[in-house]
Amino acid sequence: MGKxxxxxxxxxxxxxxxxxxxKKGEEVTEWEYNGxxxxxxKYSNKYRKRAExxxxxxxxxxxxxxxRNKRKEEAEALGEDAPPKNxxxxxxxxxxxxxxxxxxxxxxxxxxxxxxxFGSYFSKAYVPKVIITSCQNPxxxxxxxxxxxxxIVPNSTVFHRRxxxxxxxxxxxIEQEYTDVVVINEHNKKPSSMLISHLPEGPTxxxxxxxxxxxxxIKRDWKEITNHRPEVLLTNFQTHLGCSVSRMLxxxxxxEPQFKGRRVVTFHNQRDYIFVRHHRYEFKGNGKKAALxxxxxRFTLKVRSMQKGTFASKxxxxxFISTDKRHDLxxxxxxxxx
Numbered sequence: 001m002g003k004x005x006x007x008x009x010x011x012x013x014x015x016x017x018x019x020x021x022x023k024k025g026e027e028v029t030e031w032e033y034n035g036x037x038x039x040x041x042k043y044s045n046k047y048r049k050r051a052e053x054x055x056x057x058x059x060x061x062x063x064x065x066x067x068r069n070k071r072k073e074e075a076e077a078l079g080e081d082a083p084p085k086n087x088x089x090x091x092x093x094x095x096x097x098x099x100x101x102x103x104x105x106x107x108x109x110x111x112x113x114x115x116x117x118f119g120s121y122f123s124k125a126y127v128p129k130v131i132i133t134s135c136q137n138p139x140x141x142x143x144x145x146x147x148x149x150x151x152i153v154p155n156s157t158v159f160h161r162r163x164x165x166x167x168x169x170x171x172x173x174i175e176q177e178y179t180d181v182v183v184i185n186e187h188n189k190k191p192s193s194m195l196i197s198h199l200p201e202g203p204t205x206x207x208x209x210x211x212x213x214x215x216x217x218i219k220r221d222w223k224e225i226t227n228h229r230p231e232v233l234l235t236n237f238q239t240h241l242g243c244s245v246s247r248m249l250x251x252x253x254x255x256e257p258q259f260k261g262r263r264v265v266t267f268h269n270q271r272d273y274i275f276v277r278h279h280r281y282e283f284k285g286n287g288k289k290a291a292l293x294x295x296x297x298r299f300t301l302k303v304r305s306m307q308k309g310t311f312a313s314k315x316x317x318x319x320f321i322s323t324d325k326r327h328d329l330x331x332x333x334x335x336x337x338x
Contacts, residue, residue, distance in 0.1 A: 116244065116247065117198060124255055126179060127155065128154075129157075131169070136162065139186055141214075151222065154230070155254060166181075166183060167312075169181060170311060173199060179251070180197065182252070193208055193304075194206075194301065196252070198251065201309065203244070204306070204311050205303065207301040207302060207304060209300070211300045212298070220294065225263070229263075230265045262282060264278075276297075278296060279293060304322050307321075
């Protein structure tokens with residue numbers, strides 16, 4: 001019995017090696033998919049492994065589509081009695097509640113936000129006047145980004161820093177009645193960070209810059225950007241820190257956009273990353289459809305620190321600071337601070 005059973009097992013194994021894991025037109029369940037994937041990963045031939053994994057992924061995608069269509073048909077058949085749709089399990093849907101999250105119905109919290117340093121801007125007490133500068137001896141990429149960023153911020157002036165210190169620039173800007181100072185720093189000959197200081201009393205926020213795409217990189221012409229004041233959209237800022245950051249970004253732009261230019265600058269927060277986009281929109285089909293055309297530049301911001309007052313790296317009082325990738329405030333990947 002032992003010899004016969006061993007020989008039959010060997011024959012089964014040899015037959016299993018000869019036949020394909022997934023036949024054409026054959027469907028596999030999710031449980032079978034995981035088992036077959038574990039077997040495929042043991043293959044020594046990387047080309048065969050790659051081909052089998054591609055087939056398995058195609059089968060899994062087909063299985064999900066059939067299940068989705070089946071649920072859709074059942075929901076249409078049941079009508080109002082249909083069960084609620086499944087909520088996908090993502091980092092945002094499983095978000096840990098943030099204690100500083102602001103409720104729109106909480107009048108005290110909303111009032112505390114509106115009475116901050118940017119209250120005079122939102123009451124239209126002054127017109128923003130921004131000075132934009134760079135690090136000392138900037139590279140060409142940084143100078144181009146500086147120039148393109150000044151195109152989307154109205155009433156802004158590009159200042160060639162040379163050897164001036166940031167504190168000296170801020171002091172001169174206060175004397176000349178500028179409302180904000182923006183400093184673009186670089187690393188490895190690319191824009192790497194942005195410092196925004198609101199004048200004359202702060203606050204000052206330091207951002208990390210990533211994924212920079214200039215106008216020429218997205219195959220656009222800078223001549224398409226008109227001089228009209230753009231509209232500003234700020235979305236998904238929900239906490240006290242997030243509202244402070246969004247109000248600071250909004251205060252760089254004029255509070256009365258010129259809708260004739262159809263330009264819009266968007267600051268969209270998602271998982272504490274602020275995606276910055278610059279578009280021009282147009283209406284088609286007698287106003288029934290809208291189309292967007294990205295103008296650039298395109299980049300992503302990440303808040304690293306916020307401090308009270310103007311720039312003071314050593315003696316400043318920090319409201320928020322993030323020094324490491326895995327510091328105390330980022331232990332949970334499902335906790336978002338903005």
